[in-house]
Amino acid sequence: MANTDKDLDVLAIFSHPDDAELSVAGTLLKLKSLGYRTGVCDMTRGEMGTRGTVEARAREAHNAAAILQLDVRLNLEQPDGHIWLTEASRTAVVRVIRAYRPKLLLTTHWDDPHPDHAATCRIVREAARLATMKLYDGESGQAASKMPALAHSLFSRLVPPSFIVDVSEFVEEKMKAIRAHTSQFYSAGSDEPVTRISEKGFLQEIEQRMRYMGSLIGVEAGEPFYVREALNVEDPLALLTRPMNIYS
Numbered sequence: 001m002a003n004t005d006k007d008l009d010v011l012a013i014f015s016h017p018d019d020a021e022l023s024v025a026g027t028l029l030k031l032k033s034l035g036y037r038t039g040v041c042d043m044t045r046g047e048m049g050t051r052g053t054v055e056a057r058a059r060e061a062h063n064a065a066a067i068l069q070l071d072v073r074l075n076l077e078q079p080d081g082h083i084w085l086t087e088a089s090r091t092a093v094v095r096v097i098r099a100y101r102p103k104l105l106l107t108t109h110w111d112d113p114h115p116d117h118a119a120t121c122r123i124v125r126e127a128a129r130l131a132t133m134k135l136y137d138g139e140s141g142q143a144a145s146k147m148p149a150l151a152h153s154l155f156s157r158l159v160p161p162s163f164i165v166d167v168s169e170f171v172e173e174k175m176k177a178i179r180a181h182t183s184q185f186y187s188a189g190s191d192e193p194v195t196r197i198s199e200k201g202f203l204q205e206i207e208q209r210m211r212y213m214g215s216l217i218g219v220e221a222g223e224p225f226y227v228r229e230a231l232n233v234e235d236p237l238a239l240l241t242r243p244m245n246i247y248s
């Protein structure tokens, strides 16, 4: 568990205000139910989005945070559509990591086809390492932090998951948190332009992906992650005799 009132156990850093909900909301809800302190940091305010204003999106992110029972929701106000690995973006993330000292960071995978997502992943990986170096951004006056673990949420079929989290009990709450972003997704009366994610079938597709990932580990719903580092296993028997799907 976290050491101080402000420390987080897990922090999810994603590009746009609904990305964490779409990717790792089930895992965040599960970790919260286990008693961990959870947070989300959005890199941008989503101002490039076809639907919704910056103000509306901020309200929606706030509402979704309440559904996810987050301890913290932050926004770094980086330029949407123009997230780059720069000194400024790295420093902004280093400052968040040092302020909240998460043990685990969740973010996208570097091979994600959306340029903002891929760039966010690289910024987060580098910032996690730089935050441990006392003299990096020394003028902030923040203490160096311990290197957090990193797990990358997956969307592309081209990256095989290192593990899948059973989120069967949290599907409804996850979908509720996604739908809190009302400007972005399907709603019957909306006169906003139709985008890929606001089409009627998109939320169904998200749920089907969770069901498919769940099927790979023999449960009702799952969220997939990739870990670049080797996993340190204490008891391989306990790990490998958990329910699995031998056809996965």
Ligand SMILES: [Zn+2]
Binding pocket: 015, 016, 019, 114, 117
């Ligand atoms: Zn996004």
